[in-house]
Amino acid sequence: MIPRVIATIDLAAIQHNLAQVRRYAPQSRVMAAIKAQAYGHGAVPVARALESTGVDAFAVACLEEAIQLRQAHIKTPIVLLEGILSAEEAVLAADEQFQIAVHDHWQLSLLEALPESAEVSIWFKLDSGMHRLGFPLNETASLVEILKRRPRWRFMGWMTHLACADELNNPATQQQIEKFNAALKGLPGARSIANSAGILAWPETHGDWVRPGLMIYGASPLPDRSAADLGLRAAMTLESRLIAIREYDAGEGIGYGQTYRCPERMSIGVVAVGYADGVPRILPNGTPVLVNDTLVPMAGRVSMDMITIDLRTVPNAKIGDTVRLWGEGLPAEVIAAHAGTLAYELFCGLTQRVQFVYKHF
CATH class of the missing domain: 3.20.20.10 (Alanine racemase)
Structure with a gap:
C-alpha cells in the first residue's frame, strides 16, 4: 500500500x-x-x-x-x-x-x-x-x-x-x-x-x-536568517502525491468558498493532503509547494484531505507525481510565514494519519 x-x-x-x-x-x-x-x-x-x-x-x-x-x-x-x-x-x-x-x-x-x-x-x-x-x-x-x-x-x-x-x-x-x-x-x-x-x-x-x-x-529561529545561512539542514520533509489534474476555464472558482478564480484556462492539480494531516487550513492562495522541483502556488482553500494547486508552470506534471509541502528545497519557515505561524507549529501539528519514515545515520 x-x-x-x-x-x-x-x-x-x-x-x-x-x-x-x-x-x-x-x-x-x-x-x-x-x-x-x-x-x-x-x-x-x-x-x-x-x-x-x-x-x-x-x-x-x-x-x-x-x-x-x-x-x-x-x-x-x-x-x-x-x-x-x-x-x-x-x-x-x-x-x-x-x-x-x-x-x-x-x-x-x-x-x-x-x-x-x-x-x-x-x-x-x-x-x-x-x-x-x-x-x-x-x-x-x-x-x-x-x-x-x-x-x-x-x-x-x-x-x-x-x-x-x-x-x-x-x-x-x-x-x-x-x-x-x-x-x-x-x-x-x-x-x-x-x-x-x-x-x-x-x-x-x-x-x-x-x-x-x-x-x-534544521529550522531557523531568526526571521532574517535562513536555515541554510546558519548551516542547518532540514530534518523533516513532508510529501504527498498528485491524484487528479483538471483543466478549468478563466473565471472558474476552485474549492470551498471559491476563493481562487482561474485567471485563464489552466490546469489545477489535486494533492492528497489536507488539514486532517496537519497542513494548516489557514494557508492562503499562493502558498508554495514543490512539484518536480518547481515551486507552484496553492490555488484554493486547504480541505480536510486535499489541496489544489496551480500547475501552469509544470505542464509535464502527471498523476502520482510527488508534491513536497515543506522540507529540503522548501523550508518549513517559509510555509509557516504564509500561515502566520512558526515552524514549531507545523512540525508538531502532523497527525497520526501521516506515515513517518526514518533515514538512518
Missing part, C-alpha cells in the same frame, strides 16, 4: 545540526529539547540519533515524555522542564533519576516530603522576564539555603528562558541576561539561558549549558 502522506525524517541531518550547535557554542554543554515528540519528529528515534553523538542531556516537558525515553533504553540524562506535578511524580522522578526543573515553592514542598534518603537532582528555574514559570530573582539566596538543608539533593544549576531572543533589536534579551547574572552573582551552580535563538544571536547567553530546540530540527 502506497502511503498518502509521508514525513521523512533525516536523522543524519539532526546529528549535523547538533554539530552546528557545538560550533556556535563550543564551551557549553548541550541539553537538546526533544519534548512534544521531538517537535513532531519522533522522540525515540531522534533521541537515539543524538545519543549516539554524545549529547549531554535531553529536555522534555513532562514525566510521561521522560518515561517513554527510559522505556526505549535511552541512557542520557533527562530534564523535566515543567518539573513535577504531584507527590506521585516526585517519587517516580527521584526513582528514575530524572533531573527536575523546579519553578515554584509548591514543587519544592513535594520534593521535601520525600524521605531524607531520597536522591533528587534539581535545577532552579528563575523568571528573568519571560513571566511564565520561575522563581522571582530576589529569591535566589533563600533557594541556596534550602539546598543546604538537603545535602543528598544534587543541584544541577540555574536556568531561565528568553522571551524575545529572535528579535535582535529588542532590548528585552539584554535586560534578561543582566538581571539573571546579577541575581546569581557569587552563587554556585551552572547557568543555562540560551534557546536556539540565543545560541545563534546572543553569544553572551551560552553559559554552561545551552538548550537548542528548533535548530536541532
Whole structure:
C-alpha cells in the first residue's frame, strides 16, 4: 500500500545540526529539547540519533515524555522542564533519576516530603522576564539555603528562558541576561539561558549549558536568517502525491468558498493532503509547494484531505507525481510565514494519519 502522506525524517541531518550547535557554542554543554515528540519528529528515534553523538542531556516537558525515553533504553540524562506535578511524580522522578526543573515553592514542598534518603537532582528555574514559570530573582539566596538543608539533593544549576531572543533589536534579551547574572552573582551552580535563538544571536547567553530546540530540527529561529545561512539542514520533509489534474476555464472558482478564480484556462492539480494531516487550513492562495522541483502556488482553500494547486508552470506534471509541502528545497519557515505561524507549529501539528519514515545515520 502506497502511503498518502509521508514525513521523512533525516536523522543524519539532526546529528549535523547538533554539530552546528557545538560550533556556535563550543564551551557549553548541550541539553537538546526533544519534548512534544521531538517537535513532531519522533522522540525515540531522534533521541537515539543524538545519543549516539554524545549529547549531554535531553529536555522534555513532562514525566510521561521522560518515561517513554527510559522505556526505549535511552541512557542520557533527562530534564523535566515543567518539573513535577504531584507527590506521585516526585517519587517516580527521584526513582528514575530524572533531573527536575523546579519553578515554584509548591514543587519544592513535594520534593521535601520525600524521605531524607531520597536522591533528587534539581535545577532552579528563575523568571528573568519571560513571566511564565520561575522563581522571582530576589529569591535566589533563600533557594541556596534550602539546598543546604538537603545535602543528598544534587543541584544541577540555574536556568531561565528568553522571551524575545529572535528579535535582535529588542532590548528585552539584554535586560534578561543582566538581571539573571546579577541575581546569581557569587552563587554556585551552572547557568543555562540560551534557546536556539540565543545560541545563534546572543553569544553572551551560552553559559554552561545551552538548550537548542528548533535548530536541532534544521529550522531557523531568526526571521532574517535562513536555515541554510546558519548551516542547518532540514530534518523533516513532508510529501504527498498528485491524484487528479483538471483543466478549468478563466473565471472558474476552485474549492470551498471559491476563493481562487482561474485567471485563464489552466490546469489545477489535486494533492492528497489536507488539514486532517496537519497542513494548516489557514494557508492562503499562493502558498508554495514543490512539484518536480518547481515551486507552484496553492490555488484554493486547504480541505480536510486535499489541496489544489496551480500547475501552469509544470505542464509535464502527471498523476502520482510527488508534491513536497515543506522540507529540503522548501523550508518549513517559509510555509509557516504564509500561515502566520512558526515552524514549531507545523512540525508538531502532523497527525497520526501521516506515515513517518526514518533515514538512518
